[in-house]
Amino acid sequence: MNRKPWHYDRDLLRRYLDGDIDSVPSASIEAHLMACPACRATLAELSDPATLRRAWDAVQAEIQRPVLSPPLRALRRLGLTERDAVLLNASQSLRGPWVLASAAVFVFVVAAGWSSSELSTACYLLGAPLVPLLGVVGAFATADSLAGLTNTTPYSKVRLSLLRTAAVMVTTVPFVVAFGAIVTGVGWLSVAWLGPGLGLTLAALVLLTWWPPKVVGALLSAVWIVVVAVAHGRHDVVLTVGPRAQVAYVALTCVTAVALAIRIRLARTPGGYA
């Protein structure tokens, strides 16, 4: 036997809409609404379209909000603005270098565990400065595919370049330093690589104002690999970060910083035509 259909009265449904009904009877009303088109229609009549629109927009906004990578979420909690997070998320300025740093650390671990102390030191000095260098180049390479479009937007290309670079440095440098400090035989070298790391990264930014990221990454990596390989061949790999070398890196940093400033004044930035 069919049960006679029944419906909630309009007054009760209005109170439900206003939130004046307790949770248990509300659950009962919602169960009924699922099965009763007539009551759903009544509820629609009583609903304020503007409120529904706002609620729907809020739901849509929540669903559409891009998912940020874990490092970006951490930086958001530390004060990174929502707009900067969108920019970094697009160029993968955090995710890529994070993976690169993890891979580099894995290589160091293998080298430290399976080789002589000298070779593990050479591996560390070879890899550590390349992590921020390739991270920065990688961030620009990811964004480079859209450069033809993004160059025509009004956003400051200088700020965009610095934001990407800073994001890579913040993500990679502490990671590699902390790891170096706990690798046997590395000791003070865990900070000594910062000299060539900074010099190479700034040189990359200057060269990115002329050449594409892949060329710049390959060129500077090759230069550093040759430097470390030659020093290792002479059984004095620490020479690459010794006092004289550090003076050379400071000079390189100063020269590249000036060169970058000049290029920016000429409207040529690593991020494109300013």
Next chain:
Amino acid sequence: MTRLVQARALTKRYGSTTALDAVDLDLDVGVTGLLGPNGAGKTTLIRMLTTAIPPTSGRITVLGRDATAGPVERAEVRRVLGYLPQELQFPRGMTCFAFVDYIAVLKEWTATAARHAEVRRVLDLVGLSDRTTRRIRTLSGGQRRRLALAQSLLGDPRLLVLDEPTTGLDPEQRASLRAVLSECGRTGAVVLATHQTEDVAALCDRVIVVAAGRIHFDGKVRDFVGTAAGRVWLAGAELPGAQASWRTADGKVRSIGGQPTEEAVAAEPSVEDAYLLMLGPTAQSRMEMAA
């Protein structure tokens, strides 16, 4: 009155090659079609109009702002600009919404809620409102083209420059796109670089033909079509000296140019006929490639 866009003696050289040679151009409200074979200087002109590259010499002003003066003036020009490049390599892992949102941030939409509302609006305009959370790599070619178009519409730009916007779109999508672009052309300058002469015929009130780095024609579409009047024929066979000819569905041979025979009947010319006649065999081979 300030012209929307004014270009004077615009020249671009790559080494010893001159891609664009002392071009003068004015643009105002309306839709302008830019026609020309590949390598004619069309894309170079577009890239300079959109401030993607600087000219070797010459000057471009947009709403009175000199795009060649320096970064500050250039940023002002970029604030009123929408640009759809011919090819766009998307970060394929991004969602549609995230991609347009990224460009919106670069276009200085600062308030998050207003920015997201604008992103939803342009995605809706191109018919992608049900694809907002889809990753770009899962989209079809036509959907990607519409996504690229969506970012160009952010903020209702006063100058909208589109390089081959209808490539990969089906007839329904093209019709829908034409409706959007004609609306944009009511309040701003829309430049449409294309190989699709039917888009020019359907949408543009003005046409510019570029070849070998120079402007060969600049005027109303009907005047352009008029240059082919009395030079397009239907006959039983190809006319002697015809620039191009093909057999139509009713069995007649349509000849562009050439010496009409006695049986030849004059046909209504089209934008494509005028284009082929103006640029000769080079244009024909380019159009066949484009088709």
